[in-house]
Amino acid sequence: MATRKPSDGSSRSASGTPARAANPHAPAGVRDAVIVGGNRIPFSRAGRKYADASNQEMFTAALEGLVARFGLQGERIGEVVGGAVLKHSRDFNLIRESVLGSSLSPQTPAFDLQQACATGLEAAITVANKIRLGQIESGIAGGTDTVSDAPVAVSEGLRRALLDASHAKTLQARLKAFAKVRPSDLKPLTPATDEPRTGLSMGEHQAITTARWGISRAAQDEVALASHQHLAAAWDAGFFDDLVTPFRGLTRDDNLRADTSTEKLAKLKPVFGRGLAEPAEPTMTAGNSTPLTDGASTVLLASAAWAAERDLPVLARLVDAETAAVDFVHGHDGLLMAPVHAVPRLLARNGLALDDFDFFEIHEAFASTVLTTLAAWEDADYCKAELGLDAPLGSVDRERLNVNGSSLAAGHPFAATGGRILATAAKLVAAKAAETGKPARALISICAAGGLGATAVVESV
Amino acid sequence: MTDSYTKAVNSGFTKTLAKKLGLPRPAILRRFRAGDPLTVGPVLVVADDASMGDADTLAKELLGWGLDVRRQPTDDTRWGAVLLVLTETKRPTDVSSAVLATGSVLRRLATNGRVVTLSRAAADGDAPALAAARNGVDGFLRSLAKELRAGATGNGIVLTDGVAVNGTSVLATLRFFLSARSAYVDGQLLPVGPADADLPADWDRPLAGKVAVVTGAARGIGAAIAKTLARDGATVVCVDVPAAGEGLARTANAVGGTALQLDVTADDAGRRILEHARTRHGSLDVVVHNAGILRDKLLANMKPAQWDSVVAVNLEAQLRINEQLLGSGVEGLRIVSLASTSGIAGNKGQTNYGFSKAGVIGHTRATAPWAAAHGGTANAVAPGFIETEMTASIPFATREVARRLNSLQQGGRPADVAEAIVFLASPASAGVNGQVLRVCGQNLVGR
Numbered sequence: 031m032a033t034r035k036p037s038d039g040s041s042r043s044a045s046g047t048p049a050r051a052a053n054p055h056a057p058a059g060v061r062d063a064v065i066v067g068g069n070r071i072p073f074s075r076a077g078r079k080y081a082d083a084s085n086q087e088m089f090t091a092a093l094e095g096l097v098a099r100f101g102l103q104g105e106r107i108g109e110v111v112g113g114a115v116l117k118h119s120r121d122f123n124l125i126r127e128s129v130l131g132s133s134l135s136p137q138t139p140a141f142d143l144q145q146a147c148a149t150g151l152e153a154a155i156t157v158a159n160k161i162r163l164g165q166i167e168s169g170i171a172g173g174t175d176t177v178s179d180a181p182v183a184v185s186e187g188l189r190r191a192l193l194d195a196s197h198a199k200t201l202q203a204r205l206k207a208f209a210k211v212r213p214s215d216l217k218p219l220t221p222a223t224d225e226p227r228t229g230l231s232m233g234e235h236q237a238i239t240t241a242r243w244g245i246s247r248a249a250q251d252e253v254a255l256a257s258h259q260h261l262a263a264a265w266d267a268g269f270f271d272d273l274v275t276p277f278r279g280l281t282r283d284d285n286l287r288a289d290t291s292t293e294k295l296a297k298l299k300p301v302f303g304r305g306l307a308e309p310a311e312p313t314m315t316a317g318n319s320t321p322l323t324d325g326a327s328t329v330l331l332a333s334a335a336w337a338a339e340r341d342l343p344v345l346a347r348l349v350d351a352e353t354a355a356v357d358f359v360h361g362h363d364g365l366l367m368a369p370v371h372a373v374p375r376l377l378a379r380n381g382l383a384l385d386d387f388d389f390f391e392i393h394e395a396f397a398s399t400v401l402t403t404l405a406a407w408e409d410a411d412y413c414k415a416e417l418g419l420d421a422p423l424g425s426v427d428r429e430r431l432n433v434n435g436s437s438l439a440a441g442h443p444f445a446a447t448g449g450r451i452l453a454t455a456a457k458l459v460a461a462k463a464a465e466t467g468k469p470a471r472a473l474i475s476i477c478a479a480g481g482l483g484a485t486a487v488v489e490s491v
Numbered sequence: 492m493t494d495s496y497t498k499a500v501n502s503g504f505t506k507t508l509a510k511k512l513g514l515p516r517p518a519i520l521r522r523f524r525a526g527d528p529l530t531v532g533p534v535l536v537v538a539d540d541a542s543m544g545d546a547d548t549l550a551k552e553l554l555g556w557g558l559d560v561r562r563q564p565t566d567d568t569r570w571g572a573v574l575l576v577l578t579e580t581k582r583p584t585d586v587s588s589a590v591l592a593t594g595s596v597l598r599r600l601a602t603n604g605r606v607v608t609l610s611r612a613a614a615d616g617d618a619p620a621l622a623a624a625r626n627g628v629d630g631f632l633r634s635l636a637k638e639l640r641a642g643a644t645g646n647g648i649v650l651t652d653g654v655a656v657n658g659t660s661v662l663a664t665l666r667f668f669l670s671a672r673s674a675y676v677d678g679q680l681l682p683v684g685p686a687d688a689d690l691p692a693d694w695d696r697p698l699a700g701k702v703a704v705v706t707g708a709a710r711g712i713g714a715a716i717a718k719t720l721a722r723d724g725a726t727v728v729c730v731d732v733p734a735a736g737e738g739l740a741r742t743a744n745a746v747g748g749t750a751l752q753l754d755v756t757a758d759d760a761g762r763r764i765l766e767h768a769r770t771r772h773g774s775l776d777v778v779v780h781n782a783g784i785l786r787d788k789l790l791a792n793m794k795p796a797q798w799d800s801v802v803a804v805n806l807e808a809q810l811r812i813n814e815q816l817l818g819s820g821v822e823g824l825r826i827v828s829l830a831s832t833s834g835i836a837g838n839k840g841q842t843n844y845g846f847s848k849a850g851v852i853g854h855t856r857a858t859a860p861w862a863a864a865h866g867g868t869a870n871a872v873a874p875g876f877i878e879t880e881m882t883a884s885i886p887f888a889t890r891e892v893a894r895r896l897n898s899l900q901q902g903g904r905p906a907d908v909a910e911a912i913v914f915l916a917s918p919a920s921a922g923v924n925g926q927v928l929r930v931c932g933q934n935l936v937g938r
Contacts, residue, residue, distance in 0.1 A: 091737075098729075098740035098750035101771065133744040268733070271752045275736040341771050
């Protein structure tokens with residue numbers, strides 16, 4: 031029979047006791063969190079199709095597509111967790127408001143979370159942990175970001191004056207408050223993603239790292255080209271048919287250039303690192319850096335029992351995760367090198383090596399981020415001095431890297447990238463396991479502003 | 492999508508004006524709403540002498556439905572429906588009194604009233620006089636339907652293969668024709684045979700517990716079909732091409748179903764539909780082939796892509812999906828395909844579309860015995876002018892002419908097509924197989 035009652039999102043499995051996790055390295059009393067599937071809207075370059083779409087509209091659309099795909103209308107989900115990096119102050123309950131505008135049960139709790147570009151993955155880690163502990167049976171993780179509809183703030187001087195005026199009790203006091211406003215205070219403040227402690231943009235930070243590791247322009251363009259080619263092939267093969275729901279007439283990621291080439295990429299002028307001291311040459315272009323993008327993504331996670339009760343498919347397990355941070359302010363590590371530190375710790379805890387993975391999903395903030403990450407893991411000195419390893423962590427098989435493209439081609443709406451990557455990785459390992467009859471594994475690595483990084487292991491079930 | 496003319500001639504000053512000027516005044520059709528009475532007034536049951544026994548049987552069934560059933564034509568009421576029973580007629584001369592009794596109450600037939608004939612199909616081996624009487628009903632009903640006014644319709648049930656007058660599918664068809672569900676079905680004679688099926692426990696939820704798939708469900712008629720199937724109790728799998736996913740999600744969420752983004756022309760579309768329905772919902776009971784495209788062009792200007800894409804989506808996809816579903820041994824499958832009056836009467840600029848839709852009628856008839864071997868049916872619905880986004884894009888004058896060229900003088904709604912589909916998909920309609928039901932307000936072209 032098909033129809034089912036909207037269920038209690040927090041009820042335990044039929045047996046009453048959570049099933050033991052399949053992962054032998056999982057702590058006692060912890061069960062599996064499985065990935066049922068995902069849904070996102072196509073990503074769009076800033077100022078294009080989603081120019082006047084708000085974060086709430088985009089996240090609601092991503093949620094609605096997920097609800098439709100899995101028939102979750104009226105369902106009380108255990109928790110919906112997500113966030114946005116660029117956020118209006120009015121969006122203090124962004125995720126809960128999106129849930130209220132969706133077809134999910136209005137009794138579905140939700141909260142906002144933010145960890146820069148790692149927001150989406152951190153949301154999934156949070157949801158998975160609640161499921162693993164038996165606190166919830168189901169959860170949706172995701173994120174949304176719009177650069178097109180970013181908040182614009184007033185200057186500090188005008189803000190102070192407005193607040194003083196609102197606190198003033200007399201007309202005279204109010205006028206006095208406004209008298210302090212200077213013409214320069216009327217200039218609006220547009221959001222900046224520059225690092226607050228260094229004043230450098232992320233690109234300039236990465237340019238320093240790129241130069242330090244001697245990553246060539248050609249190598250970066252190669253990564254960019256592969257990203258576009260892989261993503262285009264995945265779209266053509268229908269890989270995203272059950273991962274993406276169109277929004278506002280956009281049916282594919284519009285940053286994707288299926289026809290780009292080494293020659294075209296080579297023609298672009300460098301945009302970051304132009305102020306670097308000789309002999310470093312600027313190598314980072316608009317082609318091998320991610321563009322500003324709008325979009326939203328969601329992933330449905332659950333206990334195995336919850337999914338089974340609803341006849342829902344299960345793609346993979348979110349096995350474990352590790353976050354890290356680097357001291358890019360006073361130390362000598364690059365801003366986006368935190369995942370380099372997180373992964374060895376994650377692998378050690380789970381008794382895994384790089385060779386144990388079928389897929390590597392390394393977020394392409396910049397082509398050079400991927401390349402410096404790979405180089406660092408192969409560098410004996412770095413691994414010893416910075417990561418405390420006796421030997422290099424190892425090499426990543428490039429044939430297994432971002433096989434269906436990543437952020438360089440798809441674009442990177444900050445908080446939405448984690449959901450995109452997680453759903454892609456889950457589908458990849460499920461397909462691989464079905465094809466080979468053996469378990470398949472993916473490693474996810476996402477760098478973030480503030481010297482942050484989040485990483486995770488996904489395994490077929 | 493609104494028919495402002497019909498609105499204008501039915502309200503306020505413009506109504507008075509239209510009356511005075513003698514302008515055609517298409518009626519506001521009564522559509523199904525749960526809880527509304529089945530008919531708009533009492534039902535008169537008349538029959539020729541030989542068919543009186545069948546008329547009594549039917550009158551009892553109607554009483555069981557809570558209807559006010561009468562056997563004498565009187566002029567003290569507004570009749571909701573007339574049921575003309577000619578099932579045992581032997582000679583053309585037999586029908587006279589019953590037919591004239593029907594005529595005597597037509598002036599007092601209520602707005603949105605119904606006339607339904609019940610007769611038997613002429614069959615091989617019939618005596619010439621018997622065949623004449625039976626086939627005569629066809630011409631009689633089609634003419635009568637054109638005389639009816641104010642939203643009233645006339646439809647006929649043609650019994651085949653010796654089915655009893657109170658056979659499950661006969662009663663289900665009778666109820667459909669009497670009800671507001673058949674608002675835009677007019678002038679149609681539907682052959683109905685024996686069925687190994689029961690009447691629904693709840694007439695408002697005949698599809699309770701059934702899993703139905705609708706292709707092209709993102710918008711228009713497909714979305715209406717999904718909503719009507721869900722209203723009548725089915726769990727609906729909504730299918731459309733990935734590019735239409737936004738509307739598809741809206742439909743799926745409105746009906747509490749699931750969205751399956753899938754191009755029906757994919758080689759494995761049928762298998763994927765079956766897998767989705769079975770793994771997610773436990774079974775597959777109904778498939779509605781609604782997905783279709785238009786690439787209108789005069790044949791002299793037709794490009795290969797315009798011809799081929801229409802045939803691929805409107806025809807080949809249905810064939811392949813049916814082969815995969817029936818080939819997988821799905822039991823009791825109800826297949827309903829969207830044909831079109833263009834496939835019956837033809838339409839300038841639509842050689843490709845007309846070919847595909849006439850092809851649908853062809854494969855429906857051919858698939859019917861195959862489906863029946865697995866306890867299922869294959870039928871088609873042929874919509875006439877339906878008010879959709881698609882027809883709204885037709886230039887004004889052409890659109891006005893097209894929408895008035897039928898007995899009801901107006902276009903139908905997507906929901907009207909959906910009602911006919913739900914009727915054919917319902918378990919009690921098992922005795923209707925290999926048929927094409929037109930939902931066209933008795934369009935002046937074609938049968």
